[in-house]
Amino acid sequence: MIRRFSSRITVPSVASKLVQRSLSGAARNGKLFDKILIANRGEIACRVIRTAKRLGIQTVAVYSDADKSAEHVRLADESFYLGPSPASQSYLLGAKIIEACKATGAQAVHPGYGFLSENLNFCELCEKANVVFIGPPPGAIRAMGSKSESKTIMIAAGVPVTPGYHGDDNSDETLLKEARKVGWPLMIKAVAGGGGKGMRTVLDEASFLESLRSCRRESLKSFGDDAVLLEKLVLNPRHVELQIFGDTFGHVVHLLERDCSVQRRHQKVLEEAPAHSLDPVVRKAMGDAAVACAKAVGYVGAGTVEFLVDPVTQDFYFCEMNTRLQVEHPVTEMVTGLDLVELQLRVASGQPLAITQEEVISRSKGCAVEARIYAENPQNDFLPASGKLMHLRTPLQSVLCQEDGVRVDSGVVAGNTVSTFYDPMIAKLIAFADTRPEALAKLERALRCYQVAGLANNIDFLVKVVRHPGFATEVADTGFFSRHMTEILSSLSNPAVSGYGEHTSFGVASFLEAQKQPIGSGLWSGADVGADGASATADWRNQRARTRHLKVSHPVGGSTSALSVAVSGADSIHISATVTPSATAAHGSHVQKVDHKCVVKSKSLVAQSNDEQHADFSVWDNVIEINGRVVSGTTSIYTNKVNGNKTVDVWINGSIGESASHYQFTLPATSFAADGASSSNTMAVSPMPGKIIQVVVKEGATVKKGDPVAILEAMKMEHVVYAPCGGVVKVFCTEGSTVSEGTKLAEVVPAAAAAK
DSSP states (O other), rough: OOOOOOOOOOOHHHHHTOOOOOOSSSSSOOOSSEEEEEEEOOOHHHHHHHHHHHHHHHHEEEEEGGGGGGGHHHHHHHEEEEESSGGGTTTTTTHHHHHHHHHHHHOOEEOSSSTTTOOOOHHHHHTTTTTTEOOHHHOOOOOOHSHHHHHHHHHTTTOOOOOOEEEEEEOOOHHHHHHHHHHHEOOOOOOOOEETTTEEEOOOOOGHHHHHHHHHHHHHHHHSSEEEEEEEESSSEEEEEEEEETTSOOOOOEEEOOOOOOEEETEEEEEESTTTTTOHHHHHHHHHHHHHHHHHHHHHHEEEEEEEEEETTTOEEEEEESSSOOOOOOOOOOHOOOHHHHHHHHHHTTTOOOOHHHHHHHOSSSSEEEEEEEEGGGTTEEOOOOOOOSSEOOOGTTTOOOOOOEEEEEEEOTOOOTTTTSSSSEEEEEESSSSSHHHHHHHHHHHTOEEEEESSSSSSHHHHHHHHHHHHSSOOOOOOOOHHHHHHHHTTSHHHHOOSSSSHHHHHHHHHHTSOOOOOOOOSSSSOOOTTTSSSSHHHTTTEEEEEEEEETTTTTEEEEEEEEEEETTTEEEOOOOOOETTOTTOOOEEEEEEEEEEEEEEEEEEOOOOOOOOOOEEEEEEEEETTEEEEEEEEEEOOOTTTTTEEEEEHHHHHHHOOSSEEEEESTTOOOOOOOOSSOOEEESSSEEEEEEEEETTOOOOOOOOOOEEEEEEEEEEEEEEEESSEEEEEOOOOOOOOOEEEEEEEEOHHHHHH
């Protein structure tokens, strides 16, 4: 059954008071602003600045301590310091931002997304200060900012909503009672939530109260409000959203739909426009419903109406409305040819929308797909990473991927630091083509050419997702990762990726080439060991024939390789490798022998550094002949200042199909001896920098393996640290303390040892 929605709508009384189309702040006569302030950071701030510059509008950036050298500060005409790094002391200070507007003469504020973009108090503060808020009027934010109120308005407007509880009584007892009425499974959602935060899936009553408390904590920290609502869980729906736009003259259009179904923990991973294989009748009905939704609240500016689509019946349900520009807006821009930021600026200046619904539909063409590139580790439960970007090269900087229809929206460049204080996004990569298969192929090529070193990232993971038949050829839904995650992660650990191969020899040969460069004390921080145990560093630089012994550790798959490297002449390297897989390797436990004769055909040093403040690193573009086959690619080599290990990242040009394009391995520090004896796995350590918000166990308590030890807050999310084994706990951390990656939080002493 396909739900049909009538676009004929009578604005209900509950919403009629909200129909106020005057913009907050100073009235405009249609003349574009002379100067605006962007109350945000990162890629969205850079995105807004670029359009403003094209329109001749001056820009003011704001920044915190962590962002003093950030790209958005460099791009803006002026900048204003807000305060310390935590968002609560900088980017969330509405009064400080108004102060910045007054100090710089900015006539309007663009809030971007996140931070204050949907904050009603800030919007009203702008209005009082006679500063234009580039977004919807306060009434629309008030109505749509509350998930419960917005659903009430939509029900009155005849827009279908998901069954659930949206009442004011938020006591645990009432919510549990209402949850039983809704039935399991269900969703707990923060009333003021968004961006995937403050959401919990509850499968049964036994886990309800703990999920409720966790959801409240996260909601309070993220939005300053711990009120929640309950919704019946539609199993594996499609997540389809409509981009809408309204002006101050009552004109509202939708700019087609986006499919954002490929999500992990409610965070979007891939987005595309238009929605793949969406029934035309459903598409028309959803567009009508989205426009009606916007008109019901007197909407002005850019907004997004999100729907859940039942994959069986094709019925759709209103989910929420985001009263701001969305992260994924570039895919809409690519298929419509419209600059949404420009439209925002023109509408906020008092100009009417210069496009009709019919014109939007007639001018739209092709397919655009966006992938979100994050500093996170897919092999470690996608834990966010922070630190310096030692090397970063986008597809637009690669001679192999300079093709039309590839777009990079980013707020970082090589040498920048991804901070623990904010979202760990590195970039959004967008590909556009006439057809969906062409767009996906272009996105895959661009991902393979995107080079990031120094931080764990999800690029290789994204390549696997884009190639997966469940996305590439089938209609994906929100259950995509629950069905395919194990398979995708396993494919990252296959022998072709994690074992020894040409890519390893390519990286080792590039590393040896790097040691020839007389930069300060050299890239090799310790004495290398030759076959006779003597230092070989000087010999290598003098290019005397020499045999060296190295060890390579492959972080994915756990194999190690003992190398015998014979150097003869300036550019000839003979590598003999004995590869020992880990005991748990899925691809077998046999010892592998590899023999590679390498000749360096050409070499180009791209970047290098060797100082006390930053880790030693170098980046090379090389062409190396390996056993007669010419291989070209890029190698990044940098030193881990904590343990002295060399991390080598290799990107092989021209990789296609299931073959990987990116590889990483480690050269252990100094003498390349076997890894130091490690203690048995009894330590519960911090997986990333963050703040301890709860110590779950007490000193001397007895725990089982997998019991929660502490809860860490990092990257605006909660992360539970579990006991690595069973035994008696020694606690080393305190609530409220800030910890770095690898900090020992607790030790679990096995019961037998504790009794001694």
